[in-house]
Amino acid sequence: xxxxxxxxxxxxxxxxxxxxxxxxxxxxxxxxxxxxxxxxxxxxxxxxxxxxxxxxxxxxxxxxxxxxxxxxxxxxxxxxxxxxxxxxxxxxxxxxxxxxxxxxxxxxxxxxxxxxxxxxxxxxxxxxxxxxxxxxxxxxxxxxxxxxxxxxxxxxxxxxxxxxxxxxxxxxxxxxxxxxxxxxxxxxxxxxxxxxxxxxxxxxxxxxxxxxxxxxxxxxxxxxxxxxxxxxxxxxxxxxxxxxxxxxxxxxxxxxxxxxxxxxxxxxxxxxxxxxxxxxxxxxxxxxxxxxxxxxxxxxxxxxxxxxxxxxxxxxxxxxxxxxxxxxxxxxxxxxxxxxxxxxxxxxxxxxxxxxxxxxxxxxxxxxxxxxxxxxxxxxxxxxxxxxxxxxxxxxxxxxxxxxxxxxxxxxxxxxxxxxxxxxxxxxxxxx
Numbered sequence: 001x002x003x004x005x006x007x008x009x010x011x012x013x014x015x016x017x018x019x020x021x022x023x024x025x026x027x028x029x030x031x032x033x034x035x036x037x038x039x040x041x042x043x044x045x046x047x048x049x050x051x052x053x054x055x056x057x058x059x060x061x062x063x064x065x066x067x068x069x070x071x072x073x074x075x076x077x078x079x080x081x082x083x084x085x086x087x088x089x090x091x092x093x094x095x096x097x098x099x100x101x102x103x104x105x106x107x108x109x110x111x112x113x114x115x116x117x118x119x120x121x122x123x124x125x126x127x128x129x130x131x132x133x134x135x136x137x138x139x140x141x142x143x144x145x146x147x148x149x150x151x152x153x154x155x156x157x158x159x160x161x162x163x164x165x166x167x168x169x170x171x172x173x174x175x176x177x178x179x180x181x182x183x184x185x186x187x188x189x190x191x192x193x194x195x196x197x198x199x200x201x202x203x204x205x206x207x208x209x210x211x212x213x214x215x216x217x218x219x220x221x222x223x224x225x226x227x228x229x230x231x232x233x234x235x236x237x238x239x240x241x242x243x244x245x246x247x248x249x250x251x252x253x254x255x256x257x258x259x260x261x262x263x264x265x266x267x268x269x270x271x272x273x274x275x276x277x278x279x280x281x282x283x284x285x286x287x288x289x290x291x292x293x294x295x296x297x298x299x300x301x302x303x304x305x306x307x308x309x310x311x312x313x314x315x316x317x318x319x320x321x322x323x324x325x326x327x328x329x330x331x332x333x334x335x336x337x338x339x340x341x342x343x344x345x346x347x348x349x350x351x352x353x354x355x356x357x358x359x360x361x362x363x364x365x366x367x368x369x370x371x372x373x374x375x376x377x378x379x380x381x382x383x384x385x386x387x388x389x390x391x392x393x394x395x396x397x398x399x400x401x402x403x404x405x406x407x408x409x410x411x412x413x414x415x416x417x418x419x420x421x422x423x424x425x426x427x428x429x430x431x432x
Contacts, residue, residue: 023407024254025392032392037385037411039257050371055081055340055362056167062358062373063161066417068111071104071152072351073373074165075226076358079347081167083241084362085338092331093169099179099324100155100162101226101349102317106189107148107159108352109272109310109317112415114141114196117307120409121203137199140192144314147182147189151321154178169335179328186322190315194290197311201294206406208391209301212383213266214274215247217350223282223316224275226349232268233278240348243357249374260379267382270354271414272309273300287316303387303413310352340366351376353415377416384414 026034046065050058058077063070075097082089089097114137115127124130131138149159154174156162164171215236217228230246231237238246247268249258262268276291277299283291291312300309342364348357354376361370391410395403 023388023411025388025407027392027396030396032389035385035389035392036254037381037388039255039381047371047373050360050368053368055084055360055366055368058360058368058371059165059167060161060163065373065375067160068108068417069104069351069353069356070161071101071156071165072349072356073358074162075101075349076347076356076373077360078165078167079227079349080345080358080360081347081362082336082338083345083347084343084360085167085341085345087168087336087338089169089336092173092329093335095324095328096155096170096173096331097165097226099321099328100152100165102321102324103148103151103155105148105225105317105352106151106314106321107145108415109314110141110144110148110193110196112352113200113307113310113314114138116415117412118200118203120405120412121200121205121307134199137196140196143192144189144196147185147318150185151182154182166335168337169333171334173331173334176328176330179325182325183322186318186325189318190286190322193311193314193318194286194293197290197294197308197315200307200311203307205302205304206391206395206409207302208304208387208394210303210387210390211301212269212274212277213262214277215268215270215355215379216275216278217348217355218279219282223279223284223287223320224350225317225320228348228350230348230355231278240346240357241359243346243348243374244359247374247379249378255381257381258378259382260374261382267386268379269383270376270379271306272313272352273303273306274354275350276300276309276312283312284316284319286319287312290315303410306413306415340364353377353417354379375417377414380414380416384411384416387413 024036024038050061058081059074062073062077065073119126119130127138152159152162157164214233216231217224218231219228229237229239230243246263247260248263249260252259280298294308296308344361346359348355356376357374359372360368362368388407388410391406395406
């Protein structure tokens with residue numbers, strides 16, 4: 001390493017994450033004096049855009065927030081409206097919702113784990129180099145992503161921004177034969193996900209752990225995906241309506257994205273590791289076997305092992321989807337109807353990256369008066385900064401290019417969805 005007093009490292013375009021931002025680090029006398037994960041992605045103003053629109057439009061409008069996880073926004077907004085209308089979606093319609101959410105988990109986890117995250121552990125620049133050196137990994141991941149997209153098409157009408165979901169259920173329930181056609185593919189996919197997990201288990205993982213405050217949904221009868229109460233490993237157990245009493249968002253000068261914190265000002269973790277830590281006892285049988293084979297243990301504190309947890313959740317999503325498809329019978333009605341009424345409602349589901357919380361206030365004619373959406377990446381941002389600080393402090397002896405790589409890898413542990421773009425970061429490290 002050079003003996004220069006001040007050192008600057010810049011990464012002009014970091015692929016394999018979504019959105020635009022920068023990481024600035026200032027180090028003096030071997031001590032980190034400043035660390036800022038700057039998000040300069042322009043605000044997109046979805047919440048004010050919703051005001052004045054009919055409540056029925058919220059699922060379709062919010063789905064445009066993300067092309068990778070539109071179901072999270074569709075489902076959370078739908079549930080918030082159903083909370084106002086006083087209706088519940090049960091039976092085959094509830095199963096269809098869980099099925100399409102499983103599809104989103106499968107395609108999102110496969111994309112991130114293999115194409116975006118795995119190259120970090122192999123010293124490769126991107127998925128193209130991965131395909132050249134480990135073709136079988138890319139082929140298997142694409143098979144899983146294709147299946148996840150196909151589930152979205154069968155249940156939701158199309159793979160990107162599905163159009164068949166609505167408040168109360170669906171515009172049209174899929175035919176039994178179309179759903180049953182997914183069964184052979186899902187059976188193969190379970191094995192494929194486990195094979196990828198075994199490959200990822202051979203990676204060398206950086207030695208870093210953190211005692212996270214894990215915030216997730218929890219359901220009494222199943223591994224929570226699309227319904228549940230909000231819980232933490234610190235004893236929290238609340239309804240989605242109580243979220244504002246326990247969590248807040250803070251605007252910081254260096255970021256256009258709000259930072260999620262507890263009301264006491266503490267960072268917290270959402271996403272795969274948090275879900276696993278809170279709900280490992282509810283893993284499906286094959287997912288439990290996968291977790292054991294990958295040596296995850298009952299609690300995961302190493303954020304770099306999120307890639308393994310994602311593969312366990314992919315096995316679970318395939319297994320759940322297979323169960324639902326095998327038992328599926330066409331419902332008598334495709335949705336639960338209800339007349340609009342004034343009120344405030346709340347919805348929360350588990351996007352691949354963590355809980356996605358929505359609240360809306362509508363008037364007696366069904367027009368949206370107010371909206372608030374808290375996506376998972378904004379909730380994770382302060383925790384990402386804390387992880388970056390911990391990783392940097394443990395690795396200041398590394399050369400700048402290696403340290404730069406480790407910082408990028410740390411950010412990608414979270415699969416941050418800053419926007420739907422695929423360019424992210426300018427990294428600058430000043431050493432004094």
